[in-house]
Amino acid sequence: MSQTTGETTGERVQAAALALFAERGYHGTGIRQLAEAAGLSSASLYHYMGTKEELLVAIMRASLTELLDAAEATADLDDPQDRLVALVDLHVRTHASAPERTRVVDDEVNALSAPARAEVVTLRDRYEALWQAALDDGVARGGFQVRSASVVRRALLEMCSGVARWWTPDGDLDLDALAEEYAALALRLVGVSARHAAAQ
Amino acid sequence: MSQTTGETTGERVQAAALALFAERGYHGTGIRQLAEAAGLSSASLYHYMGTKEELLVAIMRASLTELLDAAEATADLDDPQDRLVALVDLHVRTHASAPERTRVVDDEVNALSAPARAEVVTLRDRYEALWQAALDDGVARGGFQVRSASVVRRALLEMCSGVARWWTPDGDLDLDALAEEYAALALRLVGVSARHAAAQ
Amino acid sequence: MSQTTGETTGERVQAAALALFAERGYHGTGIRQLAEAAGLSSASLYHYMGTKEELLVAIMRASLTELLDAAEATADLDDPQDRLVALVDLHVRTHASAPERTRVVDDEVNALSAPARAEVVTLRDRYEALWQAALDDGVARGGFQVRSASVVRRALLEMCSGVARWWTPDGDLDLDALAEEYAALALRLVGVSARHAAAQ
Amino acid sequence: MSQTTGETTGERVQAAALALFAERGYHGTGIRQLAEAAGLSSASLYHYMGTKEELLVAIMRASLTELLDAAEATADLDDPQDRLVALVDLHVRTHASAPERTRVVDDEVNALSAPARAEVVTLRDRYEALWQAALDDGVARGGFQVRSASVVRRALLEMCSGVARWWTPDGDLDLDALAEEYAALALRLVGVSARHAAAQ
DNA sequence: TATGAATGAGCCTTCATTCAT
DNA sequence: GATGAATGAAGGCTCATTCAT
Structure with missing residues (x-):
């Protein structure tokens, strides 16, 4: 064995x-x-x-805590645009390179019983709160032009998570290019003329 | 009875x-x-x-053909920006007002057997082709600034479909405001300043 | 209709x-x-x-009473060999020309509930009793050479019923030839040198 | 356990x-x-x-291969009468002493799906081919007097299989007597006076 | 560690039958 | 006559899980 x-x-x-x-x-x-x-x-x-459900929870917990830990590291960045770009980069790279894991986390939350779901949702909420904070900060001091930061947060997250459903390393875009592209799209979404991304 | x-x-x-x-x-x-x-x-x-699977397929088929028919009507619009906005408007309104239906269509395709999946995927592909055409047209004659139209198509669709997962009529945003907001986001994504969307 | x-x-x-x-x-x-x-x-x-079972019983009853009536007519024949040949002729022709009916009667008796089975078995027993009588008579006065008339009765009946499982009008043997052949075989089984059949 | x-x-x-x-x-x-x-x-x-059908097939396969193996052993016998008698002896003893098994094999072939039936029918055909060969040989060199060996083959097999439907060890006839009796009947059917059977 | 054996509950689906219309 | 609608019971089979070995 x-x-x-x-x-x-x-x-x-x-x-x-x-x-x-x-x-x-x-x-x-x-x-x-x-x-x-x-x-x-x-x-x-x-x-x-343990049970089949505990196995699912373990997978989700591992995936989310890892993502959360990495996301929390972006809090060091002072510039809101840098923070947003870092979050997008992390999220997109994670979803593109571990699509199975992220799809399971994203799609199977409803399969959980109430208590198990509570734990997972808490982690997810903490993760999304970091995005919300970055957006709020960007609105306050980063020049983000958005009507509703929470709407944009959801739009951004759905958009970025989507790569787990289609990206493959064999295509035209390699992982770096993909991350860059999504960072640029994100900046557009928050109404920042593509300063950062334009460098590429 | x-x-x-x-x-x-x-x-x-x-x-x-x-x-x-x-x-x-x-x-x-x-x-x-x-x-x-x-x-x-x-x-x-x-x-x-018929079978449980046929029930699922019937739901998916009804949902997709309805969406597809409505989307095909947007082909009348000459201006690429108008077309994109119309597609976003349709997609967002549909997903927001029939979130169960759209979530089932989006999430349960893998539950289908191969032949059933083929039918559904064909419909979905035809629908997405309309988006692709609108984007391509926008790049050619509408001033869309995108590196890869197909990447943007996927980003847009994921972003817009997401409303089925969170929007409720009880929130701050009513349906019209939601549609407008997403149209504006879409125009940003394709690199057009949000001139048009307000007209909606 | x-x-x-x-x-x-x-x-x-x-x-x-x-x-x-x-x-x-x-x-x-x-x-x-x-x-x-x-x-x-x-x-x-x-x-x-009535019920599905009553339908089956009706089929069996019709088939068996018809066969029984026809078989009883052979009782007129005085010569035991003639009687046996007449029974074989009747049985074989019936089974060959109505194979579905006879197969159902022969094969589905165990599908019946006890009371229904009793009725059908009674009819079948009366029919077989005519064969037994013919054989007994043949032993007594027809020169039949058999150790056990009841064993021969069973052997004969199984042998003759079998045509319902293979004979078709398209084959080498037409119905007349089939009946003749089995009459000859029957006479052999009862130990009578093929006087009757030899004429053919 | x-x-x-x-x-x-x-x-x-x-x-x-x-x-x-x-x-x-x-x-x-x-x-x-x-x-x-x-x-x-x-x-x-x-x-x-496996499935219920596989269970049925397993039963049929075991029964038919065993019978087939035993029947193939009779090919050693040179004398056609000996061969026929050996086949009858085997068949009758098998059907009398394992009536359930043989009845299932004989009666439930139509219950099988096409592929399963094909396997079983192949085995049955191989078994019946041994009878056919014995009869053909008997006609050629054993003095068998039959118009159609294939008709006689079918008549014989049906007749002998029938014992599975009525014989019990409690009756007048023990297994040896039954086998002997059927051997004698078989020789009569093929037109041979019952010389040999007694030797059995 | 590892697994054969075991099972109550449940899976999707069809059964023969009834009855109001 | 004829049938759409309805169902309790049962069809064959798989489920997640346990436990003695």
């Missing part, structure tokens, strides 16, 4: 779950499919996870 | 399916829940639908 | 049932298939039949 | 299926009845079988 790579069995289970949840959805994925994809019997699976 | 409203039983079934599929997902919704929500036994349900 | 031929709707139902029961078995045939084959709705079917 | 006898659970399932399929037919037997007869829950049943 020990892999040549240092991959833990538990990690293999999470990876398998990620792939299947992303492809067929949480409810569309059976415990036996999970087990087969992980190279275990369905009974053995339960040594590496 | 006879309802106070003129609502058909078949319509009641579709309405129930819409609500449940949107709330819990296709795979998360059981036939018995469907039946209960429609006020029928699970056996009776099958007088008003 | 009235046919150009004088065929009654009730007859059409029986004919459809015959074909389907023979092809897929009683338990393998659904009421809706029956209705479709008869050109009726499943509800309308119930104007022409 | 551990039985007093050495019987496997899987064998218990097959035995239960055999009994029920023989008594009520394949379509007349439900999975829940099967489970109850095997002493399992219906879910547990699926540890020991």
Whole structure:
């Protein structure tokens, strides 16, 4: 069972779950499919996870806390435009390079029971609050021209999350170009003439 | 059998399916829940639908063809900005006022079997082609400033579809204001200063 | 609904049932298939039949009483060999020319509930008793050479009923030749040198 | 789990299926009845079988291959009469002592889907080809007097299979006597005076 | 660690039948 | 006559989970 790579069995289970949840959805994925994809019997699976729901929560928690931690680091940036660009860059890169993970987080929240959902939504809200703060700050001192920062926040996030549904490394745009492009779009959305992006 | 409203039983079934599929997902919704929500036994349900999947396809087809028909009407507009604004207006209003329907269409495509998915994806592709054409036209003759029209198309669509996930009629923004706001955002995204949108 | 031929709707139902029961078995045939084959709705079917089981019993009763009546007519024949040949001729012709009907009678007896089965088995027993009597008579006065008349009765009946499973009018043997051949085989089975059959 | 006898659970399932399929037919037997007869829950049943149809096929395959193997052993016999007698002996003993198994094989072929039926029919055809060969050989060199060997083959097989429908060890005839009797009848059918059979 | 065996509950769907119209 | 609508029961099968080994 020990892999040549240092991959833990538990990690293999999470990876398998990620792939299947992303492809067929949480409810569309059976415990036996999970087990087969992980190279275990369905009974053995339960040594590496709690319930199926706890597995989903674990995936979501890991993904969101990682994203949240990275996003919190952008708070150091003083310039609101820099902050926004940094958030977009982080979000787009994360969604493009880990599309399964992000799609599961984005799409399967409703599959959770109330208590589990509460925990996940709290994390997501904290993450979105960082965007909201950046936008508010941009309006206050960064020259952002927006009617409603919260509407723009939602528009921005949906727009950026979308890359997880279509971007592939094989296409015309590489990851750097993608991130740049979305940063430029974001600045346009907040009504800033593309100062930053124009440099590219 | 006879309802106070003129609502058909078949319509009641579709309405129930819409609500449940949107709330819990296709795979998360059981036939018995469907039946209960429609006020029928699970056996009776099958007088008003084919399989569960056919019910989903029927919902998707109705939604997409309606949207597609309305979108095709925008082809009359000569000015590319007008066309884009009309598409955004249509898309946003549709998603905001029928959020369950649009969320089901957007989120449950992977739940379909290959042949059913093919039909639905064809419709969706035809719809998106209208957006692509509008963008291409805008680049050619409407002053749109975009590096990649197809990237912007995806960004725009994700952004606009997002309203189905948060907008409610009870909030600060009414439907007209929402549509206007998104039209303005769209024009910004394509690099046009928001001249036109106000006319809407 | 009235046919150009004088065929009654009730007859059409029986004919459809015959074909389907023979092809897929009683338990393998659904009421809706029956209705479709008869050109009726499943509800309308119930104007022409009782329960599904009663329909089966009706088919069996009609088939068996007809066969029984014809077989009883052979009792007139004095010569045991003539009687046996007449029974074989009747049985083989009936099974060859109405294979569906006879297969249903032969194969679906176990599908009946106890009371229905009792009625059918009674008819069948009366029919087989005529064979037994013919054999007993043949042993007593017809020169039949058999160790056990009842064993031979069963062997004969199974052998003759079998034609319903393979004979078709398109093959090498026409109905007359088939009947003759089986009469000859029957005489051999009872140990009579093929006097009768030899004439052919 | 551990039985007093050495019987496997899987064998218990097959035995239960055999009994029920023989008594009520394949379509007349439900999975829940099967489970109850095997002493399992219906879910547990699926540890020991594939689908219900695969269970039926497994039964048929086992039965037919066993019979076929045994029948092929008779090819060693040079004398056509010996061969025929050996085949009858085998067939009758098998059908008399395993009537459920043989009745299921004989009666439920139509319950199979096309691909499953193809496999079973192939085995049955190979078995019947051995009979045909024996009869052809008997006509060529064994003094068999038959108009059509294929008609006689069918008559013989139906006749011999019939014992599965009536013979019981409690009756007048024990298994040896039954086999002998049918061997004698078979020789009569092919027009050979019953010289050999006694030697058996 | 790992898994065969086990299951109650539930899956989607069809069953034979009834009845108001 | 004829049927659309309706259903309780059952169809075959899979679910997530547990546990003894």
